[in-house]
Amino acid sequence: MTDTKFDFRPVDPLRDAGLLHAWVTHPKAAFWMMRDAGREDVERAYTRIAADPHHHALLGLRDGRAAFLxxxxxxxRRELVGLYEPRPGDVGMHFLTPATDTPEHGFTRAVLTAVMTHLFEDPAVRRVVVEPDVRNKAVHALNAAVGFVAEREIRKPEKSALLSFCTRERFRKAVAA
Structure with missing residues:
Protein backbone atom coordinates (compact mmCIF):
# COMPACT_ATOMS: atom_id res chain seq x y z
CA MET A 1 0.00 0.00 0.00
CA THR A 2 2.88 2.42 0.53
CA ASP A 3 3.25 3.02 -3.20
CA THR A 4 -0.42 3.94 -3.64
CA LYS A 5 -0.80 7.31 -5.36
CA PHE A 6 -3.78 9.52 -4.62
CA ASP A 7 -4.86 12.76 -6.23
CA PHE A 8 -7.26 15.33 -4.80
CA ARG A 9 -10.03 17.41 -6.28
CA PRO A 10 -12.65 19.67 -4.71
CA VAL A 11 -16.01 18.08 -4.00
CA ASP A 12 -18.65 19.13 -6.53
CA PRO A 13 -21.76 19.19 -4.30
CA LEU A 14 -24.21 18.56 -7.15
CA ARG A 15 -22.20 15.92 -8.98
CA ASP A 16 -20.87 14.14 -5.88
CA ALA A 17 -23.92 14.22 -3.59
CA GLY A 18 -25.10 10.71 -4.49
CA LEU A 19 -21.69 9.17 -3.87
CA LEU A 20 -21.15 11.09 -0.64
CA HIS A 21 -24.64 10.21 0.54
CA ALA A 22 -23.87 6.51 0.14
CA TRP A 23 -20.63 6.94 2.06
CA VAL A 24 -21.79 9.12 4.98
CA THR A 25 -25.04 7.23 5.66
CA HIS A 26 -23.42 3.78 5.78
CA PRO A 27 -23.23 2.26 9.30
CA LYS A 28 -19.40 2.25 9.02
CA ALA A 29 -19.57 6.06 8.91
CA ALA A 30 -21.49 6.40 12.18
CA PHE A 31 -18.90 8.84 13.57
CA TRP A 32 -19.52 11.14 10.57
CA MET A 33 -22.94 11.80 12.17
CA MET A 34 -24.96 11.85 8.94
CA ARG A 35 -26.53 8.38 9.07
CA ASP A 36 -30.08 9.76 8.76
CA ALA A 37 -29.27 12.39 6.12
CA GLY A 38 -31.10 12.38 2.81
CA ARG A 39 -29.30 12.98 -0.46
CA GLU A 40 -30.53 16.59 -0.45
CA ASP A 41 -29.16 17.08 3.08
CA VAL A 42 -25.73 15.91 1.92
CA GLU A 43 -25.90 18.16 -1.13
CA ARG A 44 -26.83 21.15 1.06
CA ALA A 45 -24.08 20.41 3.58
CA TYR A 46 -21.39 20.21 0.89
CA THR A 47 -22.78 23.26 -0.92
CA ARG A 48 -22.32 25.21 2.34
CA ILE A 49 -18.76 23.89 2.67
CA ALA A 50 -17.99 24.79 -0.97
CA ALA A 51 -19.10 28.37 -0.27
CA ASP A 52 -17.12 28.66 2.98
CA PRO A 53 -13.65 30.23 2.65
CA HIS A 54 -12.58 28.53 5.90
CA HIS A 55 -13.75 24.96 5.16
CA HIS A 56 -12.96 22.79 2.13
CA ALA A 57 -14.05 19.30 1.09
CA LEU A 58 -11.91 17.24 -1.26
CA LEU A 59 -12.31 13.84 -2.82
CA GLY A 60 -9.27 11.62 -2.79
CA LEU A 61 -8.90 9.87 -6.12
CA ARG A 62 -7.19 6.57 -6.83
CA ASP A 63 -6.66 5.87 -10.50
CA GLY A 64 -9.09 8.70 -11.24
CA ARG A 65 -11.90 7.19 -9.13
CA ALA A 66 -13.24 8.62 -5.88
CA ALA A 67 -11.66 6.63 -3.03
CA PHE A 68 -12.14 8.78 0.10
CA LEU A 69 -13.31 12.12 1.44
CA ARG A 77 -12.95 29.92 12.63
CA ARG A 78 -14.75 26.55 12.34
CA GLU A 79 -15.31 23.43 14.47
CA LEU A 80 -13.04 24.32 17.38
CA VAL A 81 -13.75 28.00 18.06
CA GLY A 82 -13.38 28.61 21.78
CA LEU A 83 -12.37 25.00 22.53
CA TYR A 84 -8.61 25.38 22.32
CA GLU A 85 -5.97 28.05 21.73
CA PRO A 86 -5.21 28.02 17.98
CA ARG A 87 -1.69 28.68 16.77
CA PRO A 88 -0.56 30.20 13.48
CA GLY A 89 -0.27 27.39 10.95
CA ASP A 90 -2.99 25.17 12.45
CA VAL A 91 -5.31 23.36 10.06
CA GLY A 92 -8.19 21.10 11.06
CA MET A 93 -8.90 17.86 9.24
CA HIS A 94 -11.50 15.11 8.87
CA PHE A 95 -11.27 12.08 6.59
CA LEU A 96 -13.60 9.25 5.66
CA THR A 97 -12.84 6.04 3.85
CA PRO A 98 -16.03 4.45 2.52
CA ALA A 99 -17.25 1.01 3.45
CA THR A 100 -16.26 -1.75 1.05
CA ASP A 101 -17.01 -5.42 0.51
CA THR A 102 -13.34 -5.99 -0.36
CA PRO A 103 -11.20 -4.37 2.35
CA GLU A 104 -7.58 -3.76 1.43
CA HIS A 105 -5.00 -4.15 4.18
CA GLY A 106 -3.30 -0.83 4.89
CA PHE A 107 -5.66 1.25 2.76
CA THR A 108 -6.95 3.55 5.50
CA ARG A 109 -3.46 4.23 6.80
CA ALA A 110 -2.32 4.98 3.23
CA VAL A 111 -5.24 7.40 2.89
CA LEU A 112 -4.42 9.17 6.15
CA THR A 113 -0.76 9.40 5.15
CA ALA A 114 -1.79 10.91 1.79
CA VAL A 115 -4.12 13.38 3.52
CA MET A 116 -1.39 14.48 5.91
CA THR A 117 1.16 14.74 3.09
CA HIS A 118 -1.32 16.87 1.13
CA LEU A 119 -1.92 19.19 4.09
CA PHE A 120 1.79 19.61 4.82
CA GLU A 121 2.50 20.43 1.16
CA ASP A 122 1.26 23.90 2.12
CA PRO A 123 4.31 25.52 3.75
CA ALA A 124 2.00 27.63 5.94
CA VAL A 125 0.67 24.52 7.69
CA ARG A 126 2.66 23.79 10.83
CA ARG A 127 0.26 21.56 12.73
CA VAL A 128 -2.81 19.44 11.94
CA VAL A 129 -5.61 19.42 14.49
CA VAL A 130 -8.22 16.67 14.78
CA GLU A 131 -11.16 16.13 17.09
CA PRO A 132 -12.49 12.60 16.57
CA ASP A 133 -15.17 11.13 18.77
CA VAL A 134 -13.61 9.73 21.96
CA ARG A 135 -15.26 6.36 21.21
CA ASN A 136 -13.58 6.02 17.80
CA LYS A 137 -10.66 3.87 18.97
CA ALA A 138 -9.74 2.79 15.43
CA VAL A 139 -9.09 6.35 14.28
CA HIS A 140 -7.18 7.17 17.47
CA ALA A 141 -4.78 4.31 16.66
CA LEU A 142 -4.42 5.47 13.05
CA ASN A 143 -3.83 9.04 14.16
CA ALA A 144 -1.11 7.91 16.58
CA ALA A 145 0.51 5.86 13.81
CA VAL A 146 1.06 9.00 11.70
CA GLY A 147 2.28 11.16 14.57
CA PHE A 148 -0.74 12.63 16.31
CA VAL A 149 -0.51 13.20 20.05
CA ALA A 150 -3.73 13.36 22.04
CA GLU A 151 -3.93 16.43 24.25
CA ARG A 152 -7.28 16.19 26.02
CA GLU A 153 -10.94 15.41 25.77
CA ILE A 154 -13.18 18.31 24.77
CA ARG A 155 -16.94 18.66 24.66
CA LYS A 156 -18.41 19.75 21.34
CA PRO A 157 -22.16 20.27 20.86
CA GLU A 158 -22.46 16.98 18.95
CA LYS A 159 -19.89 14.78 20.73
CA SER A 160 -17.12 14.28 23.24
CA ALA A 161 -13.94 14.55 21.19
CA LEU A 162 -10.26 13.75 21.64
CA LEU A 163 -8.35 16.89 20.69
CA SER A 164 -5.10 15.77 19.06
CA PHE A 165 -2.25 17.47 17.21
CA CYS A 166 0.40 16.45 14.71
CA THR A 167 3.31 18.66 13.74
CA ARG A 168 5.14 18.35 10.45
CA GLU A 169 8.16 16.94 12.31
CA ARG A 170 6.16 14.27 14.18
CA PHE A 171 4.47 13.26 10.92
CA ARG A 172 7.82 12.91 9.12
CA LYS A 173 9.26 10.80 11.95
CA ALA A 174 6.17 8.58 12.13
CA VAL A 175 6.02 7.80 8.42
CA ALA A 176 9.79 7.28 8.23
CA ALA A 177 9.65 4.65 10.99
Whole structure:
Protein backbone atom coordinates (compact mmCIF):
# COMPACT_ATOMS: atom_id res chain seq x y z
CA MET A 1 0.00 0.00 0.00
CA THR A 2 2.88 2.42 0.53
CA ASP A 3 3.25 3.02 -3.20
CA THR A 4 -0.42 3.94 -3.64
CA LYS A 5 -0.80 7.31 -5.36
CA PHE A 6 -3.78 9.52 -4.62
CA ASP A 7 -4.86 12.76 -6.23
CA PHE A 8 -7.26 15.33 -4.80
CA ARG A 9 -10.03 17.41 -6.28
CA PRO A 10 -12.65 19.67 -4.71
CA VAL A 11 -16.01 18.08 -4.00
CA ASP A 12 -18.65 19.13 -6.53
CA PRO A 13 -21.76 19.19 -4.30
CA LEU A 14 -24.21 18.56 -7.15
CA ARG A 15 -22.20 15.92 -8.98
CA ASP A 16 -20.87 14.14 -5.88
CA ALA A 17 -23.92 14.22 -3.59
CA GLY A 18 -25.10 10.71 -4.49
CA LEU A 19 -21.69 9.17 -3.87
CA LEU A 20 -21.15 11.09 -0.64
CA HIS A 21 -24.64 10.21 0.54
CA ALA A 22 -23.87 6.51 0.14
CA TRP A 23 -20.63 6.94 2.06
CA VAL A 24 -21.79 9.12 4.98
CA THR A 25 -25.04 7.23 5.66
CA HIS A 26 -23.42 3.78 5.78
CA PRO A 27 -23.23 2.26 9.30
CA LYS A 28 -19.40 2.25 9.02
CA ALA A 29 -19.57 6.06 8.91
CA ALA A 30 -21.49 6.40 12.18
CA PHE A 31 -18.90 8.84 13.57
CA TRP A 32 -19.52 11.14 10.57
CA MET A 33 -22.94 11.80 12.17
CA MET A 34 -24.96 11.85 8.94
CA ARG A 35 -26.53 8.38 9.07
CA ASP A 36 -30.08 9.76 8.76
CA ALA A 37 -29.27 12.39 6.12
CA GLY A 38 -31.10 12.38 2.81
CA ARG A 39 -29.30 12.98 -0.46
CA GLU A 40 -30.53 16.59 -0.45
CA ASP A 41 -29.16 17.08 3.08
CA VAL A 42 -25.73 15.91 1.92
CA GLU A 43 -25.90 18.16 -1.13
CA ARG A 44 -26.83 21.15 1.06
CA ALA A 45 -24.08 20.41 3.58
CA TYR A 46 -21.39 20.21 0.89
CA THR A 47 -22.78 23.26 -0.92
CA ARG A 48 -22.32 25.21 2.34
CA ILE A 49 -18.76 23.89 2.67
CA ALA A 50 -17.99 24.79 -0.97
CA ALA A 51 -19.10 28.37 -0.27
CA ASP A 52 -17.12 28.66 2.98
CA PRO A 53 -13.65 30.23 2.65
CA HIS A 54 -12.58 28.53 5.90
CA HIS A 55 -13.75 24.96 5.16
CA HIS A 56 -12.96 22.79 2.13
CA ALA A 57 -14.05 19.30 1.09
CA LEU A 58 -11.91 17.24 -1.26
CA LEU A 59 -12.31 13.84 -2.82
CA GLY A 60 -9.27 11.62 -2.79
CA LEU A 61 -8.90 9.87 -6.12
CA ARG A 62 -7.19 6.57 -6.83
CA ASP A 63 -6.66 5.87 -10.50
CA GLY A 64 -9.09 8.70 -11.24
CA ARG A 65 -11.90 7.19 -9.13
CA ALA A 66 -13.24 8.62 -5.88
CA ALA A 67 -11.66 6.63 -3.03
CA PHE A 68 -12.14 8.78 0.10
CA LEU A 69 -13.31 12.12 1.44
CA UNK A 70 -11.27 14.68 3.32
CA UNK A 71 -12.17 18.01 4.80
CA UNK A 72 -9.80 20.71 5.92
CA UNK A 73 -10.81 23.75 7.89
CA UNK A 74 -9.48 26.69 9.83
CA UNK A 75 -9.93 25.60 13.47
CA UNK A 76 -9.78 29.22 14.66
CA ARG A 77 -12.95 29.92 12.63
CA ARG A 78 -14.75 26.55 12.34
CA GLU A 79 -15.31 23.43 14.47
CA LEU A 80 -13.04 24.32 17.38
CA VAL A 81 -13.75 28.00 18.06
CA GLY A 82 -13.38 28.61 21.78
CA LEU A 83 -12.37 25.00 22.53
CA TYR A 84 -8.61 25.38 22.32
CA GLU A 85 -5.97 28.05 21.73
CA PRO A 86 -5.21 28.02 17.98
CA ARG A 87 -1.69 28.68 16.77
CA PRO A 88 -0.56 30.20 13.48
CA GLY A 89 -0.27 27.39 10.95
CA ASP A 90 -2.99 25.17 12.45
CA VAL A 91 -5.31 23.36 10.06
CA GLY A 92 -8.19 21.10 11.06
CA MET A 93 -8.90 17.86 9.24
CA HIS A 94 -11.50 15.11 8.87
CA PHE A 95 -11.27 12.08 6.59
CA LEU A 96 -13.60 9.25 5.66
CA THR A 97 -12.84 6.04 3.85
CA PRO A 98 -16.03 4.45 2.52
CA ALA A 99 -17.25 1.01 3.45
CA THR A 100 -16.26 -1.75 1.05
CA ASP A 101 -17.01 -5.42 0.51
CA THR A 102 -13.34 -5.99 -0.36
CA PRO A 103 -11.20 -4.37 2.35
CA GLU A 104 -7.58 -3.76 1.43
CA HIS A 105 -5.00 -4.15 4.18
CA GLY A 106 -3.30 -0.83 4.89
CA PHE A 107 -5.66 1.25 2.76
CA THR A 108 -6.95 3.55 5.50
CA ARG A 109 -3.46 4.23 6.80
CA ALA A 110 -2.32 4.98 3.23
CA VAL A 111 -5.24 7.40 2.89
CA LEU A 112 -4.42 9.17 6.15
CA THR A 113 -0.76 9.40 5.15
CA ALA A 114 -1.79 10.91 1.79
CA VAL A 115 -4.12 13.38 3.52
CA MET A 116 -1.39 14.48 5.91
CA THR A 117 1.16 14.74 3.09
CA HIS A 118 -1.32 16.87 1.13
CA LEU A 119 -1.92 19.19 4.09
CA PHE A 120 1.79 19.61 4.82
CA GLU A 121 2.50 20.43 1.16
CA ASP A 122 1.26 23.90 2.12
CA PRO A 123 4.31 25.52 3.75
CA ALA A 124 2.00 27.63 5.94
CA VAL A 125 0.67 24.52 7.69
CA ARG A 126 2.66 23.79 10.83
CA ARG A 127 0.26 21.56 12.73
CA VAL A 128 -2.81 19.44 11.94
CA VAL A 129 -5.61 19.42 14.49
CA VAL A 130 -8.22 16.67 14.78
CA GLU A 131 -11.16 16.13 17.09
CA PRO A 132 -12.49 12.60 16.57
CA ASP A 133 -15.17 11.13 18.77
CA VAL A 134 -13.61 9.73 21.96
CA ARG A 135 -15.26 6.36 21.21
CA ASN A 136 -13.58 6.02 17.80
CA LYS A 137 -10.66 3.87 18.97
CA ALA A 138 -9.74 2.79 15.43
CA VAL A 139 -9.09 6.35 14.28
CA HIS A 140 -7.18 7.17 17.47
CA ALA A 141 -4.78 4.31 16.66
CA LEU A 142 -4.42 5.47 13.05
CA ASN A 143 -3.83 9.04 14.16
CA ALA A 144 -1.11 7.91 16.58
CA ALA A 145 0.51 5.86 13.81
CA VAL A 146 1.06 9.00 11.70
CA GLY A 147 2.28 11.16 14.57
CA PHE A 148 -0.74 12.63 16.31
CA VAL A 149 -0.51 13.20 20.05
CA ALA A 150 -3.73 13.36 22.04
CA GLU A 151 -3.93 16.43 24.25
CA ARG A 152 -7.28 16.19 26.02
CA GLU A 153 -10.94 15.41 25.77
CA ILE A 154 -13.18 18.31 24.77
CA ARG A 155 -16.94 18.66 24.66
CA LYS A 156 -18.41 19.75 21.34
CA PRO A 157 -22.16 20.27 20.86
CA GLU A 158 -22.46 16.98 18.95
CA LYS A 159 -19.89 14.78 20.73
CA SER A 160 -17.12 14.28 23.24
CA ALA A 161 -13.94 14.55 21.19
CA LEU A 162 -10.26 13.75 21.64
CA LEU A 163 -8.35 16.89 20.69
CA SER A 164 -5.10 15.77 19.06
CA PHE A 165 -2.25 17.47 17.21
CA CYS A 166 0.40 16.45 14.71
CA THR A 167 3.31 18.66 13.74
CA ARG A 168 5.14 18.35 10.45
CA GLU A 169 8.16 16.94 12.31
CA ARG A 170 6.16 14.27 14.18
CA PHE A 171 4.47 13.26 10.92
CA ARG A 172 7.82 12.91 9.12
CA LYS A 173 9.26 10.80 11.95
CA ALA A 174 6.17 8.58 12.13
CA VAL A 175 6.02 7.80 8.42
CA ALA A 176 9.79 7.28 8.23
CA ALA A 177 9.65 4.65 10.99
Missing amino acids: MEKYDPA
